[in-house]
Amino acid sequence: MPDSHPLQTGAARCRCTQLPGQSCARGLPLHIGHLPYAGQACRLPQWRFVRCLEERAAMELTLLQAADAATLLAFETQHRDAFERWMDPRPESFYTPEGFARTLQAALQQQAAGLAWHYLIWCDGVLAGRISLTHVQRTPAAQATLSYRIAPGYDGHGLATEAVAMVMQKAFHVHHLQRLTAPVRPQNKAAVQVLLKNGFHPHGHATTQPQLHRQWLDVLHYEATLPVQRAVQQAHA
Structure with a gap:
């Protein structure tokens, strides 16, 4: 090495x-x-x-591609327990090569249609997380929903903050979006701080909206727009 x-x-x-x-x-x-x-x-x-x-360590984002299948499946399998604390368990078929190939193909079709973009977060050549722009809408305003997950061992050290900043650049200047939204659970204080550091601000609080592990949850909604993102960049210049 x-x-x-x-x-x-x-x-x-x-x-x-x-x-x-x-x-x-x-x-x-x-x-x-x-x-x-x-x-x-x-x-x-x-x-x-x-x-x-x-x-x-150098960090980069790469757009999801078919060649990432084996690496991404290993990543999801290795960190399954940690990730499923924040999402409903996925079916066992998801973690098989055949099932994961179908999921990956659907994601790539979304990208090709401009309905979503899925990025992988690499830290010094190691897959450390993933970050996505989904639910893309072009009217009345070009917008998408931002979500991410970081592998245990890489969280809590600024990697998520940097990855969100990088994907915001791509959202506004490559994909020509005007607004990003991000739902987060109130208990996930680290994710809230990541959003605030990148210029997101609260714009709603939904009570008993989604279910996770058969329990109703509260969700905080955050948003960021292109002018806000420019202001954050200038503040850190």
Whole structure:
């Protein structure tokens, strides 16, 4: 692994005790590459997959494509329990190659028709999350709904904030949308902060609107428009 900072371990088992964003003994920020959870025991031949980088690991968004099928299925399967805390469990067929291929094909057809755009979030070459623009409408105003999910181990360190900022750029300047909406549960305070940092503001509170795991939930609705997004950019310039 290039630019890696080997952390020698005397035993076959080791434990990763650092979180992304923390510093190692050299005072450099750490990025967890192939360990999904900080503190998880691992078995690696010589050192842990912890990268000690001079700069924050590079992040990029790529538009979903057919070639992503195997990587994305592995991502969804690995983090199934964590993701289904916030959504109803998907059928078992979703996690089979055949079932996932059908789901992926439907998503690609949506993209081709301009009805949705699905982006993958890569952190230093590792799939760390996904972020989507769905329910696209062109009239009376061009708008879409924003949603995302970040893999455990990558959340809580600014990755979601940066990914939302990047997808807003694409929404307004590539896909020519004028308004974005984002529903969020009141309990998900981290997601609320991500939206606020990117210029979203509340525009509604729905009570007992959707069901999750057979329970009625409250949902906060946030929105952002192109002028607001420009103001956020200027404030951070």
